[in-house]
Amino acid sequence: MQTRILVTGAAGFIGAFLCRRLLEEGSCEVTGLDNVNSYYDPGIKEDRLRMLREADPEGRFTFVRGDLCDAALIERLFAEKGFDVVVNLAAQAGVRYSIENPKAYVDSNLVGFFNVLEACRHHPVKHLVYASSSSVYGGNKKVPFSESDRVDSPVSLYAATKKSNELMAAAYSKLYSIPATGLRFFTVYGPMGRPDMAYFKFANTLRAGGTIKIYNMGDCQRDFTYVGNIVEGVVRVMANPPEVREGADGLPLAAHRVYNIGNSRPVQLLEFVDTLQRVLVEEGVLPKGYDFEAHRELVPMQPGDVPVTYADTSALERDFGYKPSTSLEDGLREFARWYKDYYRC
Numbered sequence: 344m345q346t347r348i349l350v351t352g353a354a355g356f357i358g359a360f361l362c363r364r365l366l367e368e369g370s371c372e373v374t375g376l377d378n379v380n381s382y383y384d385p386g387i388k389e390d391r392l393r394m395l396r397e398a399d400p401e402g403r404f405t406f407v408r409g410d411l412c413d414a415a416l417i418e419r420l421f422a423e424k425g426f427d428v429v430v431n432l433a434a435q436a437g438v439r440y441s442i443e444n445p446k447a448y449v450d451s452n453l454v455g456f457f458n459v460l461e462a463c464r465h466h467p468v469k470h471l472v473y474a475s476s477s478s479v480y481g482g483n484k485k486v487p488f489s490e491s492d493r494v495d496s497p498v499s500l501y502a503a504t505k506k507s508n509e510l511m512a513a514a515y516s517k518l519y520s521i522p523a524t525g526l527r528f529f530t531v532y533g534p535m536g537r538p539d540m541a542y543f544k545f546a547n548t549l550r551a552g553g554t555i556k557i558y559n560m561g562d563c564q565r566d567f568t569y570v571g572n573i574v575e576g577v578v579r580v581m582a583n584p585p586e587v588r589e590g591a592d593g594l595p596l597a598a599h600r601v602y603n604i605g606n607s608r609p610v611q612l613l614e615f616v617d618t619l620q621r622v623l624v625e626e627g628v629l630p631k632g633y634d635f636e637a638h639r640e641l642v643p644m645q646p647g648d649v650p651v652t653y654a655d656t657s658a659l660e661r662d663f664g665y666k667p668s669t670s671l672e673d674g675l676r677e678f679a680r681w682y683k684d685y686y687r688c
């Protein structure tokens with residue numbers, strides 16, 4: 344029998360690429376769930392779903408348009424399908440949006456995730472994999488960020504919900520023997536990405552002749568991770584659930600782990616902007632001779648922002664023999680090529 348997989352957030356950036364990869368591998372049935380909300384242009388989500396239909400000539404992909412907060416729907420779905428593996432990527436993402444719209448994060452990231460955990464409790468799965476985030480490290484000074492570092496000083500509600508997900512999963516894993524792995528993704532970018540993220544907004548703004556705002560006067564570092572590398576990491580993790588073992592007290596131990604997935608090569612924001620600008624010109628999105636200096640403004644740090652993200656990925660390498668490796672230039676070039684084609688520049 345084929346492995347039955349649920350991917351929530353399937354119309355999202357990472358979810359769509361994960362589903363495509365799973366369909367290409369050919370030995371599983373994939374159910375994708377997404378409410379296709381309008382946090383950013385839902386048109387791009389519909390296009391990702393179109394991509395998935397095209398990647399599925401054998402009809403192994405089922406899409407469910409629904410909300411994680413609809414507990415009855417989630418319960419019914421798990422009861423009907425009997426999933427082997429669940430990958431929870433659906434969430435309200437974005438740090439800045441959480442400053443003005445906290446409720447969306449409590450709904451999707453806390454109530455929604457609780458519904459997934461409850462469904463896993465009543466319909467046991469072999470592995471629950473879920474998205475956490477590098478934002479749990481908050482303003483930590485020690486770099487690179489390691490899974491064993493303290494993460495109890497979030498600087499946004501988004502980060503707090505992601506850390507809460509890790510705690511909720513650990514408790515459910517311990518109480519109900521659910522093998523679960525949380526993945527702390529580090530700034531994911533690539534083609535068909537999220538229009539709310541800086542690289543995408545910069546491309547839109549520059550193309551429209553506007554001025555891009557570079558936060559913290561350009562003095563911040565991000566560990567940018569190419570979407571294909573994230574998907575490879577997720578697929579490897581999915582196939583290797585933590586073992587359910589008994590503790591000295593005779594009760595099951597939490598079969599729960601957390602890993603960083605990042606490039607482990609942080610880049611200065613100004614270097615990132617320079618590389619993006621160069622590939623946008625080289626790939627024909629922007630004209631040669633574009634006056635970038637006239638279209639950039641250095642602005643102070645924003646609430647919720649952190650000065651640096653930098654992943655220690657040694658645990659991922661040790662346990663799964665994998666380390667993201669796509670260079671920023673190659674990844675941004677893939678984005679620029681897709682952008683040119685998609686927006687017919």
Ligand SMILES: NC(=O)c1ccc[n+]([C@@H]2O[C@H](COP(=O)([O-])OP(=O)(O)OC[C@H]3O[C@@H](n4cnc5c(N)ncnc54)[C@H](O)[C@@H]3O)[C@@H](O)[C@H]2O)c1
Nearest residue numbers: 352354355356357378380410411433434451474528530531
């Ligand atoms: N992209 C990154 O840089 C990054 C970094 C760290 C963590 N993450 C996490 O990875 C996951 C995937 O991120 P992404 O970049 O693909 O984001 P995304 O916004 O593109 O994808 C999330 C999808 O979930 C859906 N969704 C949101 N709330 C829902 C709900 N209540 N019910 C059903 N569907 C819902 C949205 O419509 C969207 O399509 C998220 O959990 C995000 O927090 C992403």
